[in-house]
Amino acid sequence: MSNFGNQIQYQIYATMQNPNPDRLPVIYEEWEARAREILEDGPFYYIAGGAGGESTMKANLHAFDHWKIVPRMLRDVQDRDLTVDLFGKTAPFPFLLAPIGVQSIIHPDGELASAKASAKLGVPYITSSASSKSMEEIAEVMGDAERWFQLYWSKDTDVTASFIRRAEASGYSAIVVTLDTPMLAWREQDLKNVYLPFLIGEGVGNYFTDPAFRSKLSKAPEENPTAAIMHWAQTFGNPGLTWDDLEFLREHTRLPILLKGILHPDDAKRAANYGVDGVIVSNHGGRQVDGAVSALESLPRISEAIGGQMPIFMDSGIRRGADAVKAIALGAKAVLVGRPPMYGLAVAGEKGVKEVLQNMIADMDITMALAGKKTVTDIDISMLTE
Numbered sequence: 001m002s003n004f005g006n007q008i009q010y011q012i013y014a015t016m017q018n019p020n021p022d023r024l025p026v027i028y029e030e031w032e033a034r035a036r037e038i039l040e041d042g043p044f045y046y047i048a049g050g051a052g053g054e055s056t057m058k059a060n061l062h063a064f065d066h067w068k069i070v071p072r073m074l075r076d077v078q079d080r081d082l083t084v085d086l087f088g089k090t091a092p093f094p095f096l097l098a099p100i101g102v103q104s105i106i107h108p109d110g111e112l113a114s115a116k117a118s119a120k121l122g123v124p125y126i127t128s129s130a131s132s133k134s135m136e137e138i139a140e141v142m143g144d145a146e147r148w149f150q151l152y153w154s155k156d157t158d159v160t161a162s163f164i165r166r167a168e169a170s171g172y173s174a175i176v177v178t179l180d181t182p183m184l185a186w187r188e189q190d191l192k193n194v195y196l197p198f199l200i201g202e203g204v205g206n207y208f209t210d211p212a213f214r215s216k217l218s219k220a221p222e223e224n225p226t227a228a229i230m231h232w233a234q235t236f237g238n239p240g241l242t243w244d245d246l247e248f249l250r251e252h253t254r255l256p257i258l259l260k261g262i263l264h265p266d267d268a269k270r271a272a273n274y275g276v277d278g279v280i281v282s283n284h285g286g287r288q289v290d291g292a293v294s295a296l297e298s299l300p301r302i303s304e305a306i307g308g309q310m311p312i313f314m315d316s317g318i319r320r321g322a323d324a325v326k327a328i329a330l331g332a333k334a335v336l337v338g339r340p341p342m343y344g345l346a347v348a349g350e351k352g353v354k355e356v357l358q359n360m361i362a363d364m365d366i367t368m369a370l371a372g373k374k375t376v377t378d379i380d381i382s383m384l385t386e
């Protein structure tokens, strides 16, 4: 789709001619502020907060200021192409929806709303293991639209294998294994608010519908939810995993496998040696290791280490179009957006998610054009200065 950006921009200009007090925000910080008004402290800080003193969460945003785009002129940017190849399929834009669990704490429609919004735009949706809705329900509302499944590798390998089987059966086309969360981090806001959504039964829907998970309980979750939640808490993550365990995944699926949460170039090289299909450079939005390196800082180092052997994706700090352009210039094939669409979900459900994504795509398209680039594949480090 060419000139996506201008089309959206004109829609916004048209709205300005005809002001409407219920207009949705445009500015990221305003979406966040509106979400703050709508949500209770517990859910809001669960989303907005990070690990520890939140230094990594802040660093994720500041890292983008280190790199500056140097626009080039007179390069015929009339017809643009934002498409990218994702494992043999063409995605319309270099954006994916980051896997985000427990969306029922944000909006009653939860993942169904965000998955529908993504599907309408053709933005691949990554369903979290910790979704409040089952992965099948989410798949159902998406029709044929592109979706990946994010795996939390359970201590119970029957559950892990069952998740992979279910994902394949319901049309997910890649498995994203999140490695940075074998346990939840020290999150001060949540401790202060005494708020952990899954402990009150939010975000466990996908587990509670899983036959392998259910078979390990003496009473069904509907009969004894507390026992089911406790079992979930004990088995959800597996801090004992090592690189050799990746073999288990390869034996259980032919889908592309991506490792999410890679920050060290040597880990990225290892991933390539173990035959995985892609990595996602991420620090989980600053929600896991406080004091960790920002994701953007890690990106060029990992890109250099991988040297095109496999696609690299990135998340943690993408807020505007220029952020995506910079991440792509530093080696990402596409970027994942996390918190921004979640604020859209809080403010206006499916419509809000769609609005946030659409605006981000438009901003990216226009930024790319104004910088002198016509296609995503043209974006490279030569357009940046430190």
Ligand SMILES: Cc1cc2nc3c(=O)[nH]c(=O)nc-3n(C[C@H](O)[C@H](O)[C@H](O)COP(=O)(O)O)c2cc1C
Pocket: 046, 047, 048, 098, 099, 100, 101, 102, 128, 129, 130, 150, 178, 260, 282, 283, 284, 285, 286, 287, 315, 316, 317, 318, 337, 338, 339, 340
């Ligand atoms: C509320 C919330 C829930 C999340 N749940 C998951 C999850 O279930 N699985 C996962 O791999 N990442 C999860 N993440 C991390 C995101 O996938 C992504 O890495 C992060 O949001 C990127 O940071 P940003 O939103 O600040 O850009 C979650 C993030 C948030 C904010």
Ligand SMILES: O=C(O)C(=O)c1ccccc1
Pocket: 101, 102, 130, 181, 198, 203, 284, 287
């Ligand atoms: O909150 C998170 O960041 C996250 O990844 C998660 C982990 C377990 C359940 C729900 C969300």
